[in-house]
Amino acid sequence: MFDMYQGFASYKNWDFELFNYTPAEYGGLHHASVRVSGECVFRWLKFEGGTHRVQRIPEVGLSSRMQRIHTGTMTVIVLPQMEEVDIDIAPKDLRIDTFRSRGAGGQHVNTTDSAVRLVHLPTGTVSECQQFRSQLKNRETALRVLRARLHQCMMGQQREQTHTARRLQVGTRAQSERIRTYNFTQDRVTDHRIGFVTRDIKEFMRGAEGLEDLLRLLQENQDREELLKLLKDNS
Structure with missing residues (x-):
């Protein structure tokens, strides 16, 4: 997941600044924090905030009897950078x-x-x-x-808005709150918000055209829902 976002930042020509990277006990990543800067960063990445479910067979750190499909969740929090406030008093x-x-x-x-x-x-x-x-x-x-x-x-x-956004994205971390599932054994990525399904999970997780296409569909879906809400409110 971390490599996917780093790859996507490179694909979009964004700056990817690492603040913290803590490895997991059995390899991989426990948690990390980064700052991504560039054109329209939040417009693209805001849809990544939430609980992601991963279904895979761990490659390292487990005995042969434990080499079976494991389901876990990962929480992604996406927050806009707080801007310097320029106070102009009319x-x-x-x-x-x-x-x-x-x-x-x-x-x-x-x-x-x-x-x-x-x-x-x-x-x-x-x-x-x-x-x-x-x-x-x-x-x-x-x-x-x-x-x-x-x-x-x-x-x-x-700060209060940031705290609220963080709380909403973390949720309870229950699998029922998942926004996306990465099923490595079936080579499938499913985004549950719009019913999007794609194959070739390794290609998707390079963080290039595949992720960009999904994020564009999510943006179009949000724009459509906002338009329908506006029409309903004005009808």
Whole structure:
């Protein structure tokens, strides 16, 4: 499976960066994590997230009496890379209040409206500064703090979305939740979401045209379902 995805990344001219690779006790792979970068990566690979079932006769590590068909599952998690958030605050979304400073700074600070409070109207996020005698400096500082708070909030939302996506893809890891079966003894790959079946499993797992064809069919199926849902909602 790992080699298949690495091969597909090479086939699509994507960058394949290995973060972690832990071998299994009897050979093969226990778990790994990679970052794949390139054109439309998530659009293609998002369909790989879920439980994959493998039916095969293990080649190494088992005695002759255990050389029979083994069925196991493998979980693939596909997450989009979190983007750097560029906070752009529209003037219409910002309320600016000025008031007299309550902090230290002498008589001048306390008798002029140098303190600034900013309110981001869409989210209700508030930031204020009364550190300086200059209202302009207080406003600049408050705006930096406001951007930082909005950035933190948006990053938190991205992390929550990532956590939710991971949880949905892992599921319970039950075989009933499988999205695809690789049956080595019958030389067959079956994708259960669209009833796709192909032979020559070794060729499929090279990660080239065979996998690309399946992923294209899955994308077309998703587009069709979304269109039907849109038509139903508007009917």
